[in-house]
Amino acid sequence: MESKLKPASEERDAPIAELRDASKHYGAVVAAEGLNLAIRRGEFLSFLGPSGCGKTTALRMLAGFESPTSGDILLDGQRVNDVPPHQRPVNMVFQHYALFPHLTVAQNIAYGLRQRRPRPPEDEISRAVERALETVRLPGFGPRRIWEMSGGQQQRVALARAIVNQPKLLLLDEPMAALDKKLRRDMQIELQTLQRQLGITFILVTHDQEEALSMSDRICIMRSGRIVQVGSPRELYDRPASRYVADFVGKSNFFPGTVTAVSAGRTELAAAGGHVIAGLAPVGIAAGQRASASLRPEQIALTRKPAGHALPVTVVNRIFLGEHTEYLVRNGDLGEFLVLVSRQAEASEGGFEPGDQAFASWSEGAALILEDD
Amino acid sequence: MTDRNDFISREKFMAELYRYKKGSVTRRHFLGVTGLGVATSVLGAAMPGLRSAARAQGSIGDRVVVASWPNYHDPANFEAFTAETGAAVDLNVFGSNEEMLAKLQAGGSGWDVFVPTNYTISTYVEEDLIEPLDLSKLPNYDPASFDARFAEAGTVNGVVYAVPRNWGTTGFVVNTSMLGDLPKPTTWKEFWDMTKAEFSGRTMVHDYQLTTIGNALKYFGYSFNSIDPKELADAERLLLEVKPHLFGINSDYQPSMRSGDAWMSIAWTGDGLQLHRDMPEIDYVLGKEGGELWSDFFAIPKGAPHRDAAYALINYLLTPEVNAKEVMFHGYPVADARVNAILPPEMLNDPIMYPAQELLDALEFGAAVTLTDPNRAELMARFKSA
Amino acid sequence: MQRQALRTWLFLAPAGAWFLCMLVLPLIVVFVYSFGERGAAGGYAPAFTFDNFLNLGSRWAAFKNTLILAPLGTLICLLIAYPLAYFLALKTSPRWRTVLLILVIVPFWTSILIRSYAWIYLLGGQGIPALLNALGLGNPRLINTPFAVLVGIVYGYLPLMVFPIYVALERLDKRLLEASSDLGSPPWRSFLQVTLPLSMPGVATGCMLVFILLMGEFLIPAMLGGGKVFFIGNALVDLFLQSRNWPFGSAVAVALVLVMLITVLAYMRFTRRWAGGRDDVSLM
Known part of the structure; x- marks a missing residue:
């Protein structure tokens, strides 16, 4: 995946922000542990993970609402551990927007500019506010009260209030959690466009993998306060470092078993019923250990006739998804798993009905052998 | 001087508070000052045990409502009255004659007995707020033994409306x-x-x-x-x-x-x-x-709800022995020769009284x-x- | 539909009857009386005269005292209550908060009469002045002065001011302060630009409660002012219970109600302004 790094200058190659071995403890509770991450200038990075994984803590450390118990936070190469939020060139879009209810839309957006010392002239402020409103496609909404705005509009105001300050980092804390699905999708696209247009570094916190996959240049997957894997959406999808990541990023079938052979480019796993599944494995997998073979549903083909390494299966359920159909099938040894069949493939094989007998197959070596965690 | 230095001791302070709680800070006006006039010290009503006791003579009813002055009644006498008659005494203390009059003028006071001062009685008569007394129901009232100076204000136009209490x-x-x-x-x-x-x-x-x-x-x-x-x-x-x-x-x-x-x-x-x-x-x-x-009087307001109990209470408090106990309690002299006869001599010789x-x-x-x-x-x- | 209307009616009837009997009718009586004459032995005699209103000037001192000390007392209450409420709502752990809130209410468990008595001793010659004297700080006369009345007022009414402000501050979305900080505002400016304006409804409610009650106050001036600090409430008590000049008392009451009405209307305008369209607010 190509990164969207801006044209090179020696300064522009340096990370805009860094977490260096940053940990945050609340008494005995570990919110974040040993976070190491370099955020590239101009990228769209997402922290992805379930609630309580430490992603919000990481974001709040960047914003300055939390200071690390140990380790460092750097902004543009400067250590900012002890710099309070109001002195950091960073702005946040809060989860429930945190718009000031006693101020108008325009006053909300102007808030950041008015805190600057020396304070910019009013006409400059109002021009900037107008521009920000146009950017978020709310021209003329300045005099409105906050409660006169819909949820989606409030979100745009929150965005405008942040970007008008031209921050070095724009932090987004689950900004779309309160929107309905359709609106969320529109907003995702809009945010992505906006980020490209403005060139500001966006850091998004989300628990929605689809959102992270569709918007981000890079995703930082977190679990129990630690970073599990950082990479582009494709890297994470194709080369998950663990069963956790594979499970979190996209859908996958897991067949547990024992590693029987490890060699360069090919690792074999003996699954239930003696089925051997071969595939790639990350370094560190050793023969004899317990692991799981991961196969994406779309990697598995469903045919009426056996072809090569085919597993006999019974169709249990079928979900029509438009371009694809998702089948839940059962094998006597390996249990139930999902198969995604494209419309095209289905056309040649004909549709399957629950109860039909069929054969599941995948190309040799397509699986990933991943450590259980 | 020496007494004063320790006035703020805890005991004294509590005593002051207790004095207030009894509704007895000073004879008049404390409540006039506060404007409340309704700070009610309920003696019998707060003691259901007393009320149910001695109901034998229940014909006078179970309560009698009194409007009087603070620090002017020995609670023990009220308790004894309740024990004897079954009527609980509900005492309302007032701050001034003006306030007492205002309350009666407003109507619906619910009082059975009140204690007006000499100079107010004719006004109560004119305003038709006071009941002429049936002296046959007050056998303990002996006009002959009272100093006329302190008794005469109770009689207006030849009708007895009030009998003397203290002066x-x-x-x-x-x-x-x-x-x-x-x-x-x-x-x-x-x-x-x-x-x-x-x-x-x-x-x-x-x-x-x-x-x-x-x-x-x-x-x-x-x-x-x-x-x-x-x-x-x-x-x-x-x-x-x-x-x-x-x-x-x-x-x-x-x-x-x-x-x-x-x-x-x-x-x-x-x-x-x-x-x-x-x-x-x-x-x-x-x-x-x-x-x-000045001299104060017992009287019954027009429309008293428990008139029999009112007569019973006034008669009881005019019993010389009971009245003497009242005087010892509050220290105001009384015009009844029968009472003075049984008061301790040092009290009768007190130049303040x-x-x-x-x-x-x-x-x-x-x-x-x-x-x-x-x-x-x-x-x-x-x-x-x- | 009709049934529902009937039910609504039945639900509202007790409150409506209460409102009518306890507020509207007495107010009408007071209003009618205010045009009457004092009866021969006091009370009310029917008449139609404006004399009572023309005589209001004779109570100017009481009105003046009230109109100076009630706002002043309200202001002092506010200045003490705000930091206290702020501390309780924003700087105290939930466990301590409950304890401290109870401590704010505890004095209310005792009659104001008894508490005022305590102040008579505290402010009396053997109380605080004696302590100051022992410390060589002079021996000021405190009791029976406007100062003593203000002490009593602040002491008695403080909780009424603390609670509305506390509630407003407690309800304040703390993320707004983070947002303000995030947008570059140092804490003290966040207080002025976010906390203070958003707690204004609580401030207004507290001020209103305290001010309205103070306008009718008579007990504290009577007890701690020793009859030398005279409120309009004391004038009313005197007129109804001592001189029994009900018509004049009614006229004073009508004047007092009018003053309060004006205050409440001003309050409503003020809060409406805070709640709605403030275009021209200065943000420091």
Whole structure:
């Protein structure tokens, strides 16, 4: 995946922000542990993970609402551990927007500019506010009260209030959690466009993998306060470092078993019923250990006739998804798993009905052998 | 002096609070000052045990509502009455005759017995607020044994509306230890002049038009009861002149006298007695020019809901033995020779309770007109709000 | 539909009857009386005269005292209550908060009469002045002064001011302060630009409660002012219970109600302005 790094200058190659071995403890509770991450200038990075994984803590450390118990936070190469939020060139879009209810839309957006010392002239402020409103496609909404705005509009105001300050980092804390699905999708696209247009570094916190996959240049997957894997959406999808990541990023079938052979480019796993599944494995997998073979549903083909390494299966359920159909099938040894069949493939094989007998197959070596965690 | 230094000790403070709780801070006006007038001390009603006991003679009903003055009744006597008759005594204490009249004028008081002062009774009769008494229901009332001076105000146009309870005087208390080289004041003139000079900021007057205006009138030698506009104008001028020098306008003067904040105050017999007993340096003085002599009465308001119980209670409290106990409790003299016969001699010889005859001779009973005269009422109100 | 209307009616009837009997009718009586004359022995005599209103000037001192001390007392209450409420709502752990809130209410468990008595001793010659004297700080007269009345007022009414402000501050979305900080505002400016404006409804409610009650106050001035600090409430008590000049008392009451009405209307305008369209607010 190509990164969207801006044209090179020696300064522009340096990370805009860094977490260096940053940990945050609340008494005995570990919110974040040993976070190491370099955020590239101009990228769209997402922290992805379930609630309580430490992603919000990481974001709040960047914003300055939390200071690390140990380790460092750097902004543009400067250590900012002890710099309070109001002195950091960073702005946040809060989860429930945190718009000031006693101020108008325009006053909300102007808030950041008015805190600057020396304070910019009013006409400059109002021009900037107008521009920000146009950017978020709310021209003329300045005099409105906050409660006169819909949820989606409030979100745009929150965005405008942040970007008008031209921050070095724009932090987004689950900004779309309160929107309905359709609106969320529109907003995702809009945010992505906006980020490209403005060139500001966006850091998004989300628990929605689809959102992270569709918007981000890079995703930082977190679990129990630690970073599990950082990479582009494709890297994470194709080369998950663990069963956790594979499970979190996209859908996958897991067949547990024992590693029987490890060699360069090919690792074999003996699954239930003696089925051997071969595939790639990350370094560190050793023969004899317990692991799981991961196969994406779309990697598995469903045919009426056996072809090569085919597993006999019974169709249990079928979900029509438009371009694809998702089948839940059962094998006597390996249990139930999902198969995604494209419309095209289905056309040649004909549709399957629950109860039909069929054969599941995948190309040799397509699986990933991943450590259980 | 020595007594005063420890007045704020915990025991004393609690005693003061307790005094308040009993609804008995001073004889009059404490509640007038607070404007509540409804701080109700419920004796029998709060003791259901007493109420159910001795219901044998239940014919008079289970309760009797009394409107009277604070620190003026021995609770033990009420308890004994309830035990004997089954009627619980519901005591409402008041701050002033004016307030009592206001409540009856407003109607729906629910009182069975009230205790008006001599000069108010004719007004109650005129306003048709008071019941003529059926003396056959008060066998313990023996007119012959009462000093007529203190009993006659209860009879209006030949009809007995009220029977005497206690009498007393209105003078002033002075803390003699604060006098320094000054001679002890003996006249109202000295009272007011000292207030403007040596005792500036240390004198209290009642929040009560009758005594405050009356004793200001005495400064000029006018009648205590004057309603003459010119004389009242003089009194007003004096009062307004004195006001900046007053410690307070408050009929609840005992706490301030005890704490030493106030050195002199217009006072009634019972308070004078109590203060002098606890702090001998505080003397009770009757101004030589005169002042007020008063007597209180038992009466029954029109429309009393428990009339039989009202007669029973008045009759009970007029029993000489019971009345004697009341006097020992509150320290106000009584006009009943039968009671005086059984009181301890030291009480009968107390100069505060029974002042010398020449001092008594100069005193005047309050006049009915002072209660209703709009100019006196308005003068007092102007003085207070000045 | 009709049934529902009937039910609504039945639900509202007790409150409506209460409102009518306890507020509207008495107010009408007071209003009618204010044009009457004092009866021969006091009370009310029917008449139609404006004399009572023309005589209002004779109570100017009481009105003046009230109109100075009530706002002053309200202001002092506010100045003490705001930091206290702020501390309780924003700087105290939940466990301590409950304890401290109870401590704020505890004095209310005792009658104001008894508590005022305590102040009579505390402010009396043997109380605080004696302590100051022992420390060589002079021996000021405190009791029976406007100062003593203000002490009593602040002491008695403080909780009424603390609670509305506390509630407003407690309800304040703390993320707004983070947002303000995030947008570059140092804490003290966040207080002025976010906390203070958003707690204004609580401030207004507290001020209103305290001010309205103070306008009718009579007990504290009577007890701690020793009859020398005279409120309009004391004038009313005197007029109804001592001089029994009900018509004049009614006229004073009507005047007092009018003053309060004006205050409440001003309050409503003020809060509406805070709630709605403030275009021209200065943000420091």
